[in-house]
Amino acid sequence: xxxxxxxxxxxxxxxxxxxxxxxxxxxxxxxxxxxxxxxxxxxxxxxxxxxxxxxxxxxxxxxxxxxxxxxxxxxxxxxxxxxxxxxxxxxxxxxxxxxxxxxxxxxxxxxxxxxxxxxxxxxxxxxxxxxxxxxxxxxxxxxxxxxxxxxxxxxxxxxxxxxxxxxxxxxxxxxxxxxxxxxxxxxxxxxxxxxxxxxxxxxxxxxxxxxxxxxxxxxxxxxxxxxxxxxxxxxxxxxxxxxxxxxxxxxxxxxxxxxxxxxxxxxxxxxxxxxxxxxxxxxxxxxxxxxxxxxx
Amino acid sequence: xxxxxxxxxxxxxxxxxxxxxxxxxxxxxxxxxxxxxxxxxxxxxxxxxxxxxxxxxxxxxxxxxxxxxxxxxxxxxxxxxxxxxxxxxxxxxxxxxxxxxxxxxxxxxxxxxxxxxxxxxxxxxxxxxxxxxxxxxxxxxxxxxxxxxxxxxxxxxxxxxxxxxxxxxxxxxxxxxxxxxxxxxxxxxxxxxxxxxxxxxxxxxxxxxxxxxxxxxxxxxxxxxxxxxxxxxxxxxxxxxxxxxxxxxxxxxxxxxxxxxxxxxx
Numbered sequence: 001x002x003x004x005x006x007x008x009x010x011x012x013x014x015x016x017x018x019x020x021x022x023x024x025x026x027x028x029x030x031x032x033x034x035x036x037x038x039x040x041x042x043x044x045x046x047x048x049x050x051x052x053x054x055x056x057x058x059x060x061x062x063x064x065x066x067x068x069x070x071x072x073x074x075x076x077x078x079x080x081x082x083x084x085x086x087x088x089x090x091x092x093x094x095x096x097x098x099x100x101x102x103x104x105x106x107x108x109x110x111x112x113x114x115x116x117x118x119x120x121x122x123x124x125x126x127x128x129x130x131x132x133x134x135x136x137x138x139x140x141x142x143x144x145x146x147x148x149x150x151x152x153x154x155x156x157x158x159x160x161x162x163x164x165x166x167x168x169x170x171x172x173x174x175x176x177x178x179x180x181x182x183x184x185x186x187x188x189x190x191x192x193x194x195x196x197x198x199x200x201x202x203x204x205x206x207x208x209x210x211x212x213x214x215x216x217x218x219x220x221x222x223x224x225x226x227x228x229x230x231x232x233x234x235x236x237x238x239x240x241x242x243x244x245x246x247x248x249x250x251x252x253x254x255x256x257x258x259x260x261x262x263x264x265x266x267x268x269x270x271x272x273x274x275x276x277x278x279x280x281x282x283x284x285x286x287x288x289x290x291x292x293x294x295x296x
Numbered sequence: 297x298x299x300x301x302x303x304x305x306x307x308x309x310x311x312x313x314x315x316x317x318x319x320x321x322x323x324x325x326x327x328x329x330x331x332x333x334x335x336x337x338x339x340x341x342x343x344x345x346x347x348x349x350x351x352x353x354x355x356x357x358x359x360x361x362x363x364x365x366x367x368x369x370x371x372x373x374x375x376x377x378x379x380x381x382x383x384x385x386x387x388x389x390x391x392x393x394x395x396x397x398x399x400x401x402x403x404x405x406x407x408x409x410x411x412x413x414x415x416x417x418x419x420x421x422x423x424x425x426x427x428x429x430x431x432x433x434x435x436x437x438x439x440x441x442x443x444x445x446x447x448x449x450x451x452x453x454x455x456x457x458x459x460x461x462x463x464x465x466x467x468x469x470x471x472x473x474x475x476x477x478x479x480x481x482x483x484x485x486x487x488x489x490x491x492x493x494x495x496x497x498x499x500x501x502x503x504x505x506x507x508x509x510x511x512x513x514x515x516x517x518x519x520x521x522x523x524x525x526x527x528x529x530x531x532x533x534x535x536x537x538x539x540x541x542x543x544x545x546x547x548x549x550x551x552x553x554x555x556x557x558x559x560x561x562x
Contacts, residue, residue, distance in 0.1 A: 109494070
């Protein structure tokens with residue numbers, strides 16, 4: 001037997017097993033919380049370590065809200081950037097300058113972005129929020145006293161972190177569209193925008209969709225930067241400008257304080273929920289991307 | 297009218313690109329301004345001190361180094377071996393590829409929880425556990441880059457080796473891996489840079505510490521990323537300053553590594 005085949009097979013088996021190890025170790029350790037709360041865990045907003053009642057609704061809602069807002073912002077800016085860089089609008093040197101900058105944003109550690117968000121960005125945003133809530137405060141999501149550490153700040157920080165994912169994957173998708181198709185459209189008299197709208201973007205759409213799914217998975221799982229700027233409050237937020245929490249921020253900020261086994265087990269169940277959702281999103285994203293490669 | 301619409305889209309996509317660039321430029325500038333003047337020899341050597349008494353991040357630098365060594369030892373060996381299997385042996389490599397990509401997408405805080413459950417509960421908070429958690433981040437990145445680099449090696453090379461009667465494992469070890477060296481090394485650098493900046497998996501594994509832990513891997517250890525998190529969230533000005541200094545240091549190290557890896561891969 002080839003010795004290298006054996007060793008490398010074992011390594012691959014480790015990767016295959018890891019997902020199952022992760023899932024089942026979280027499942028077993030959240031057993032106490034699952035048997036005590038059942039499905040109520042997902043719908044209860046109460047989170048009180050003193051009385052031993054735990055409900056995940058604020059955390060799940062916080063993750064859903066911050067992910068939705070950040071992916072919305074990042075899709076617009078990220079696809080816009082990709083269109084500018086690769087859609088025929090920019091001279092070549094722009095690409096040479098912008099691509100490394102976007103890549104370097106992707107390489108900045110999450111804690112560093114969190115530090116910048118907490119100490120530099122959130123004071124700036126707080127004054128912006130006050131302005132908005134004094135003029136548009138009658139709209140419920142903008143009302144109430146505005147705070148720099150809030151759901152909105154967390155969403156903005158998240159959008160900054162996932163823009164590189166969407167921008168660079170979308171721009172390579174646009175570049176992978178066969179040049180005959182693009183030039184054909186231009187030769188028929190289409191403007192650059194019409195070429196993009198009718199030929200390039202539809203062709204690249206499945207790949208762009210998979211980049212957005214990957215961005216969703218990243219936004220849900222992002223921990224440090226969000227924990228630093230979201231304020232970690234378990235109250236159901238009345239406005240985007242108030243502190244909230246996400247699944248990751250609750251785990252990160254409370255895990256070491258969890259004294260009772262039920263508390264620990266509830267945090268593990270939060271982890272299990274996050275793992276299950278992100279596995280699902282990732283698998284779909286990976287399959288879509290592979291389908292695109294098979295076609296292109 | 298059609299021309300006008302085209303101009304309008306050119307303009308709005310330019311605006312989007314500028315909006316995408318503002319945060320990274322601001323972050324780099326602010327970190328440089330806030331961090332540069334805090335970095336000094338005593339900052340790089342000393343242990344942390346109470347607010348107002350100076351202190352440094354020497355133990356965090358040492359802790360980061362120890363954990364990266366552990367993470368690299370595990371991550372590189374498992375990652376490269378798995379990459380070899382996918383590229384050279386497996387008939388159905390796409391299933392392994394999907395699992396590897398999905399593993400790369402597991403949120404890093406979950407990796408911390410899993411290592412807590414399967415390791416920390418038995419050996420306690422330690423640099424070793426922190427290193428294992430970081431290795432789980434490196435494995436899928438190393439595996440995929442190794443696989444891709446090996447698949448770039450032309451098949452003629454494999455056939456020539458086989459024709460000379462070289463056993464397959466020898467050919468892989470001495471010929472294919474050599475040919476794929478640059479791509480593999482760039483994957484190693486990239487994955488190490490990723491692991492260097494991660495804090496979430498370390499919270500419940502390495503735990504953090506205020507002291508030099510010696511070279512004992514079974515003691516809790518601090519890391520630069522943990523320093524940025526705890527000191528940056530503190531209310532004291534000089535602790536926040538230390539977080540900025542550490543952030544600048546971390547940015548410089550990761551930037552250096554990724555520039556180096558890009559030069560390699562060219």
